[in-house]
Amino acid sequence: MKYAVTAATGNFGKLAVSYLAKLVDQKEIVIVARDQQKAEKLFPGFEIRVGNYDEEASITAALEGINRVLFISSQPGGAVERKVQHEHVVSALKANHVDFVAYTSFAQAQTSKSELAQDHKATEEMIAKADIAHSFLRNNWYLENETGFFQSGQQAHKAIYWANNCAGWALEREYSEAAARVLTSENPNEIYEFAGPATTYSALGEGLNQALTVKSEISQVTKDEYIADLEDKGLDHPTAALYASFQDPIDNGSLNENTTDLASVLGRPLTDLSEGIKEILK
Numbered sequence: 001m002k003y004a005v006t007a008a009t010g011n012f013g014k015l016a017v018s019y020l021a022k023l024v025d026q027k028e029i030v031i032v033a034r035d036q037q038k039a040e041k042l043f044p045g046f047e048i049r050v051g052n053y054d055e056e057a058s059i060t061a062a063l064e065g066i067n068r069v070l071f072i073s074s075q076p077g078g079a080v081e082r083k084v085q086h087e088h089v090v091s092a093l094k095a096n097h098v099d100f101v102a103y104t105s106f107a108q109a110q111t112s113k114s115e116l117a118q119d120h121k122a123t124e125e126m127i128a129k130a131d132i133a134h135s136f137l138r139n140n141w142y143l144e145n146e147t148g149f150f151q152s153g154q155q156a157h158k159a160i161y162w163a164n165n166c167a168g169w170a171l172e173r174e175y176s177e178a179a180a181r182v183l184t185s186e187n188p189n190e191i192y193e194f195a196g197p198a199t200t201y202s203a204l205g206e207g208l209n210q211a212l213t214v215k216s217e218i219s220q221v222t223k224d225e226y227i228a229d230l231e232d233k234g235l236d237h238p239t240a241a242l243y244a245s246f247q248d249p250i251d252n253g254s255l256n257e258n259t260t261d262l263a264s265v266l267g268r269p270l271t272d273l274s275e276g277i278k279e280i281l282k
């Protein structure tokens with residue numbers, strides 16, 4: 001059996017490969033990355049192939065002879081549109097007749113109103129249309145996305161947020177371990193909604209205070225006040241607005257879901273919020 005992990009040099013990929021290597025022989029793992037040198041440094045002793053999502057021929061060659069693929073979604077904002085990059089990957093999966101793909105998607109991708117979900121919705125549809133056996137790993141929010149909020153609490157004893165509603169935060173290592181487990185599973189589900197318990201930002205702040213030795217003042221502000229605060233800290237307006245927009249999917253309810261899929265695939269309870277925050281701040 002040959003397993004490939006694409007975009008393996010990112011945070012998710014690094015973690016997923018480390019978990020996969022505990023589940024199968026290292027010889028069965030193929031690292032696929034756009035940057036050969038970076039991959040060689042990160043994964044000594046592994047088989048490494050160059051696979052760039054920007055070029056269909058590159059990713060097609062990288063997946064030759066592979067049975068099961070962990071297809072890690074790309075970041076938006078590159079030279080080639082993310083949806084087009086993902087079209088290249090799906091064509092490569094099809095051309096190589098891979099047996100199975102696990103794709104890192106977005107919470108409730110098919111019905112989500114979030115702009116961020118749209119490429120994931122389209123990619124899920126492409127995979128289904130290509131008739132490739134699959135699992136959609138619909139990952140909710142990484143707890144690491146809130147590192148700035150946690151560090152403000154730790155360093156300035158003051159942390160602000162603007163979003164209402166809930167997200168299902170869990171550690172990126174928990175999502176990536178689950179991805180490795182699904183990739184090697186004999187009977188994977190077609191869809192997993194991977195998330196921690198639905199949690200408000202205010203409860204996240206309580207979790208932060210449990211994690212800190214010196215308590216922090218936590219307050220909700222308006223989105224405009226949040227942007228102004230980032231500008232006061234030296235960011236230009238477009239960057240401040242972009243950072244503030246990371247809370248849009250929380251505020252508009254796109255990340256509010258009740259599911260136990262993540263704990264169930266991991267076979268254990270998820271890391272407690274304040275323990276997860278301590279781990280990030282270490």
Ligand SMILES: NC(=O)c1ccc[n+]([C@@H]2O[C@H](COP(=O)([O-])OP(=O)(O)OC[C@H]3O[C@@H](n4cnc5c(N)ncnc54)[C@H](OP(=O)(O)O)[C@@H]3O)[C@@H](O)[C@H]2O)c1
Binds near residue numbers: 012038052104140172
């Ligand atoms: N649910 C969430 O909260 C959340 C948060 C952040 C991201 N995400 C999604 O989850 C994915 C994995 O997260 P992450 O933390 O691993 O992100 P990351 O650390 O930024 O890694 C992104 C990976 O994509 C690779 N990549 C970018 N363009 C590529 C291309 N043209 N061809 C091949 N590979 C390319 C990067 O390669 P290099 O190493 O060469 O740069 C890197 O390995 C992200 O890409 C994004 O779609 C989800």
